[in-house]
Amino acid sequence: MAKRFSVSEYADGILSGNRVMLSRAITLVESTLPTDQALAQQVLDVVLPHAGRSVRVGITGVPGVGKSTFIEALGLHLVREQGKRLAVLAVDPSSQRGGGSILGDKTRMNELAAHPQAYIRPSPAGRSLGGVTRSTREALVLCEAAGHDVIFVETVGVGQSETAVHGMVDFFLLLMLAGAGDELQGIKKGIMEMADAVTITKADGGNELAARRARAEYQNALHLYPLAPSQWSPVVTTSSAVTGQGVPEVWEVVQRYVQQTQESGYFQRRRQEQNLHWLHETIRETLETRFYQRPDVAQRLAEVQQQVMDGRKSAFGAAEELLGL
């Protein structure tokens, strides 16, 4: 276990942009030790007034879509051409199953990782979705307090984690491949509808025509769908991390979205709603964990669940039985 510091040592380090201290504070929010969590909350409370000023972008796409190379290309554009400070986080609860996490292999983005204005943090390993969601959201606050202007939150595009990421970002970007059917791309239902922008990746080599065709198709399909509460019409672009074509344009789309929703007030409103959402989610999760961990409940649960599944007991009657224990 690494050394622990005082609340003010963590906070001062973060606020002065000390990357080592930022990393150590993130280790703290990722820790499952109660003493670490208590310390992390104190650090968060101190730095919170300095957070909230970044643009938070969720980025998703299935393996093979070229997510790392795209993130590196867009990230390098931000730090080099736009003078931004960028943090890249990840939500990847699947890492608990497979061992390796996304972003775990930093060599995937070595140019970006080496840039002084970029900070890359892999997804914490061995955590549940709830756990990784919580620690990523807290890491996001720490990165903002450390002065990052843009936060990317990467996720894998095949599971529940997209909803969690959508709940912590301002803008949601979906990466898709031309040519492959969605069935092949493995994108889950509902993810498309969260997208504020879709970019068809790998629009280079002999693939440009197919990418343009896919762009038209998706743009068409998205127009059939109703407008989100943001009143923003999702944009579909093509891009190539190899040639750089279309990469700055993605950032222009994000900026246009931010401007439009800040003017309408939606941007601020959504952040307030997200904050409230996490408050009530945390309460819900804690209440459920406390309940299901009770020995008397745990002992009865399996049998009652089986009775409900088989239709021998009504869901409501069974719930009453467990709640009445």
Next chain:
Amino acid sequence: MAKRFSVSEYADGILSGNRVMLSRAITLVESTLPTDQALAQQVLDVVLPHAGRSVRVGITGVPGVGKSTFIEALGLHLVREQGKRLAVLAVDPSSQRGGGSILGDKTRMNELAAHPQAYIRPSPAGRSLGGVTRSTREALVLCEAAGHDVIFVETVGVGQSETAVHGMVDFFLLLMLAGAGDELQGIKKGIMEMADAVTITKADGGNELAARRARAEYQNALHLYPLAPSQWSPVVTTSSAVTGQGVPEVWEVVQRYVQQTQESGYFQRRRQEQNLHWLHETIRETLETRFYQRPDVAQRLAEVQQQVMDGRKSAFGAAEELLGL
């Protein structure tokens, strides 16, 4: 308050297909009185082994799409041509706001309502979404036990209630109009993705060409989306409640879906998952209600929420504060 009966009077009445007793038992599950709810649970436990044998179809679409006339046309086809016994229920939490509930005006479906094989029950008034969801789901079990082969659960297509209905039915049908953009139709994001079938209504008069064009467009858009876990490809049809064109075809689609998912085992698996889902939802709701109704929590909540919304307090720190009260 109407007269109450014994558990066996309710149960025997329901199982013998007595519509008056069925209605009285539904009144019981809709009641918020603890004594009524306890009695309702006993009735449900007795009839539960006789439930579960219907096909449950969720039907949604915004006001103006012709939902009542379509349901009446499809319903009459089922009772007259297919010899089915049909129950029509509704989930309409908005009725608490406006006063009038969907299905409340039975004259909207007077031919169907008068048919001896059809049973129509309006949405209970003045209930929250959680309340109306629960009572509708219990009413569904009672209707099945009373021997109905098909249950329609109608909802309004503009809110959260679709997700609740989707969680209690086997098949989800979305009614759409040709011509109007989705923005105008007011369908919320996510609802389209739940649909196992879409029917373009009012395909009559001068509207047939537009309906066929809309059908092609939606069929195309739905094909771009990934397959649901059911492995079923959503079907888009056109129909007219006036001429009857396309109405039997909708039922054929439902039957095809049921056959395919029963053969694959998905149908049964989904029902088991739905049962489990309602067990855990009920537990969650009860835990949350108990927590937020605690006087000490209620007293602190507004201030803490404001602090979280304004970014003065972290969501997790605030949750800990409330949970530690």
